Amino acid sequence: MMTSTITADNIERSYVVGKNTNHVLKGISLEIYPGELTLIIGPSGSGKSTFLAALSGLVRPDSGIVSILNTNIWDLPEKAIDAFRLKNCGFIFQGFNLFSSLTATEQVMLVLKYQGTLGDLAVKKAMAALAEVGLEDKAHLRPLEMSGGEKQRVAIARALVKNPRLIFADEPTSALDKENGRLVVQLLKQTARIHNTTVLAVTHDPRLMEHADRIVAIEDGRITKDERNSKSEMFGGLASELS
Ligand SMILES: Nc1ncnc2c1ncn2[C@@H]1O[C@H](COP(=O)(O)OP(=O)(O)OP(=O)(O)O)[C@@H](O)[C@H]1O
Ligand SMILES: [Mg+2]
Structure with missing residues (x-):
């Protein structure tokens, strides 16, 4: 039996x-x-983003328990919740949330700085994370000089660089075209597989669904479906596709 890394109990x-x-x-x-890509789907306004935020320490539930890595996070003091997120959680959003004045390398290094990693080690780690998403050649570029797909890959590198146990993504592909959307899903899934990360993503995007390991549907604030995708497996040739 697999052991869950996130347990939500009766969240309201x-x-x-x-x-x-x-x-x-x-x-x-x-x-x-852990080790798989779980997708939350459902109509607009059904509560997907609110649920993701409640599970990731961003929005406090009125009642119920969220346990992450055996820690009852909403029982912690605010500062400890922030510290927990910084240590264990990576976030990816629809709008990329990059700083316009920073290069790709600097965006990724900023996370490391918060964690106290500086200097050559930080550069090395940032470059490795950018290489993992196929952006080693674009490391010196600023957001204005990158495509939407490249920007989202920088955001993924930024999430990956601290090697988090969990990654939360809210509509990570909705600003992207088909090809870039597919690439981003592949990266999320590859991350789950290779690093045994728990990857939880919210989406409207039907193109994501065929690649998910598990799909949870929410409607009107309740789970209406919870299915495993038996056809989902490791993508082949991703590294060569990115280079
Ligand atoms: N900060 C807030 N204040 C008041 N109402 C809110 C707030 N955040 C969300 N809501 C409401 O809660 C409901 C669920 O919102 P939520 O963002 O979780 O939906 P969603 O499923 O993510 O929708 P979408 O697919 O459009 O992103 C909506 O009716 C929304 O208006
Ligand atoms: Mg939403």
């Missing part, structure tokens, strides 16, 4: 806007495993 979350209470998460329980 509402948003109060004016006089209205929007009950977004209505008691979601789920276990997520």
